[in-house]
Amino acid sequence: MRVLGIEGTAWAASAAIFEYDPDDPAPLDANPPVIETDAYQPESGGIHPREAAEHMGEAIPAVIESVLDATDGPVDAVAFSRGPGLGPCLRIVGTAARALAGTLDVPLVGVNHMVAHLEIGRYGAGFDSPVCLNASGANAHLLGYHDGRYRVLGETMDTGVGNAIDKFTRHVGWSHPGGPKVEDAAKEGEYVDLPYVVKGMDFSFSGLMSAAKDAYDAGTPVEDVCFALQETIFAMLTEVSERALSLTGADELVLGGGVGQNARLREMLATMCADRGAQFYAPDPRYLRDNAGMIAVLGAKMLAAGETLAIDESAVDPNFRPDEVAVTWRAGEASVSFAPEETAERQGAEAVVTVGSDRVIKRRLPKAYRHPALDARLRRERTVAEARLTSDARRAGVPTPVVRDVDVAEATLTFDTVGKRDLAAALTPERARTVGEHLARLHRAGIVHGDPTVRNVRVGDRVSLVDFGLGYHSGHVEDHAMDCHVFGGSVRGTVAEADADATLSAFEAGYAAVGDDDVLGRLREIEGRGRYA
Numbered sequence: 001m002r003v004l005g006i007e008g009t010a011w012a013a014s015a016a017i018f019e020y021d022p023d024d025p026a027p028l029d030a031n032p033p034v035i036e037t038d039a040y041q042p043e044s045g046g047i048h049p050r051e052a053a054e055h056m057g058e059a060i061p062a063v064i065e066s067v068l069d070a071t072d073g074p075v076d077a078v079a080f081s082r083g084p085g086l087g088p089c090l091r092i093v094g095t096a097a098r099a100l101a102g103t104l105d106v107p108l109v110g111v112n113h114m115v116a117h118l119e120i121g122r123y124g125a126g127f128d129s130p131v132c133l134n135a136s137g138a139n140a141h142l143l144g145y146h147d148g149r150y151r152v153l154g155e156t157m158d159t160g161v162g163n164a165i166d167k168f169t170r171h172v173g174w175s176h177p178g179g180p181k182v183e184d185a186a187k188e189g190e191y192v193d194l195p196y197v198v199k200g201m202d203f204s205f206s207g208l209m210s211a212a213k214d215a216y217d218a219g220t221p222v223e224d225v226c227f228a229l230q231e232t233i234f235a236m237l238t239e240v241s242e243r244a245l246s247l248t249g250a251d252e253l254v255l256g257g258g259v260g261q262n263a264r265l266r267e268m269l270a271t272m273c274a275d276r277g278a279q280f281y282a283p284d285p286r287y288l289r290d291n292a293g294m295i296a297v298l299g300a301k302m303l304a305a306g307e308t309l310a311i312d313e314s315a316v317d318p319n320f321r322p323d324e325v326a327v328t329w330r331a332g333e334a335s336v337s338f339a340p341e342e343t344a345e346r347q348g349a350e351a352v353v354t355v356g357s358d359r360v361i362k363r364r365l366p367k368a369y370r371h372p373a374l375d376a377r378l379r380r381e382r383t384v385a386e387a388r389l390t391s392d393a394r395r396a397g398v399p400t401p402v403v404r405d406v407d408v409a410e411a412t413l414t415f416d417t418v419g420k421r422d423l424a425a426a427l428t429p430e431r432a433r434t435v436g437e438h439l440a441r442l443h444r445a446g447i448v449h450g451d452p453t454v455r456n457v458r459v460g461d462r463v464s465l466v467d468f469g470l471g472y473h474s475g476h477v478e479d480h481a482m483d484c485h486v487f488g489g490s491v492r493g494t495v496a497e498a499d500a501d502a503t504l505s506a507f508e509a510g511y512a513a514v515g516d517d518d519v520l521g522r523l524r525e526i527e528g529r530g531r532y533a
């Protein structure tokens with residue numbers, strides 16, 4: 001089958017033709033799509049939605065004509081980016097796709113742009129069930145296939161990663177897009193400290209971006225700010241990717257999105273994966289930045305699975321989230337998530353943990369992917385925080401292991417062993433309810449766990465919390481709700497949808513019995529927040 005793909009969510013007016021044999025799919029390298037792209041370049045500032053849409057109106061027909069001219073044979077379907085993206089651009093693309101499908105009298109396929117960023121990498125890598133890091137302009141998230149959908153394992157709490165970088169470059173007066181300019185300037189830069197914010201597998205850029213602008217305004221050389229921005233932002237993305245690998249037990253990572261063109265980001269991810277024995281794949285830059293090749297490739301797989309769209313149901317969706325898509329083209333395939341084996345020596349996301357019958361030794365070994373100054377800072381801060389908060393939590397009435405020894409210089413902690421297994425391997429609604437009570441009790445004492453996943457709860461005679469390394473003191477409803485959100489995410493990534501609902505209802509009932517009502521209200525708000533700004 002031959003599929004024509006059309007992309008136009010923001011800056012790239014692009015068309016592609018992809019030839020696909022579902023019974024005998026050729027590797028991507030051996031059978032690349034033919035792609036033609038006409039980029040919109042704003043005269044000043046960032047992307048103006050109206051100007052970008054005007055560009056789409058002119059450029060889309062031309063790129064379509066050009067790929068049709070460059071290839072022979074009939075087209076079997078028209079696939080287009082339905083979202084997420086800028087409304088005015090999406091509408092132009094949607095109209096063009098409908099018109100073309102009508103003229104050619106072929107079916108229409110509506111593609112989620114973020115799932116396309118993921119699938120092109122999975123196809124190129126030949127991986128079965130990887131974790132995917134999408135690092136693009138308007139988005140930043142981790143996806144893993146589980147039970148018929150791509151689950152969002154972690155994501156930005158504010159802006160997309162490219163947009164964050166582009167905001168900084170606008171501040172210093174550089175033209176759009178800023179990413180490549182930051183990469184260039186960073187080559188001459190030296191490290192300075194910037195805020196580093198990771199919450200479970202979620203992360204945020206807003207504090208970091210204000211600090212970067214302030215540092216520049218205060219006279220820090222722009223190369224140094226660019227260097228530090230890359231080191232900090234990409235270390236955050238690499239850390240959450242490692243957390244996702246650790247939580248799911250997956251050993252394959254693929255990269256997607258325009259920021260993935262950055263060599264430093266790719267280097268950090270490759271180093272992290274090599275160090276934990278995982279495979280890493282980053283597609284060629286032409287498949288990372290927005291392009292219609294990825295739309296045609298996923299369009300072909302969707303067409304083969306019968307996923308066509310009736311014209312009257314083909315409206316575009318600027319907020320189209322990747323977890324809304326029914327992934328029918330992977331029906332019956334292996335899920336990314338399973339409970340990894342519990343061995344005596346565990347490589348968590350952060351530390352090597354030796355679990356003995358009485359004692360547990362946790363060593364935060366240096367991470368080769370991180371800048372040494374940032375690495376030393378994080379290992380020290382987290383070791384100190386973990387020792388203090390593990391004890392504070394116990395005083396607040398929440399079961400945690402007794403801390404036997406703290407060696408800050410070596411970033412090593414010794415605890416009593418608690419529980420018989422991780423909650424991940426023994427998740428029941430009753431135990432989830434207990435976790436809800438424990439978290440509420442912690443929050444009432446002004447303590448945030450920071451990473452309450454099903455792997456950081458131990459079950460045995462009782463239910464204990466471990467791994468307070470990302471914890472801190474806070475009485476803010478938002479921080480407490482984020483803890484609940486992190487737990488919810490880890491449950492949804494681990495068990496089937498129906499079980500997740502029952503488990504999380506029990507968790508919330510437990511929380512409500514002990515904690516503050518506002519927190520669960522705020523949790524709803526966090527979950528409903530559209531992150532596409």
Ligand SMILES: C[C@@H](O)[C@H](NC(=O)OP(=O)(O)OC[C@H]1O[C@@H](n2cnc3c(N)ncnc32)[C@H](O)[C@@H]1O)C(=O)O
Pocket residue numbers: 009010011084085086113114117135136137138139160161162163165166177178179180183257258259260261262263288289290
């Ligand atoms: C929804 C859709 O419209 C959107 N697309 C998008 O953001 O374009 P994409 O091509 O995936 O990414 C563009 C971003 O990628 C950044 N970028 C490009 N080259 C870069 C580099 N060498 N280093 C860092 N960032 C880079 C740009 O600064 C810009 O922010 C998305 O995927 O979120």
Ligand SMILES: Nc1ncnc2c1ncn2[C@@H]1O[C@H](COP(=O)(O)OP(=O)(O)OP(=O)(O)O)[C@@H](O)[C@H]1O
Pocket residue numbers: 243246247342346347348349350351352353355360362401415416417418419421422455456458466467469
């Ligand atoms: N005190 C303890 N008693 C029993 N088991 C423990 C204890 N502390 C940790 N573990 C086990 O070791 C695993 C890894 O520990 P921990 O979560 O502290 O390390 P980590 O590197 O921070 O992991 P991650 O960041 O992936 O959650 C836990 O999932 C748990 O199975």
Ligand SMILES: [Fe+2]
Pocket residue numbers: 113117136137257258289290
């Ligand atoms: Fe994109």
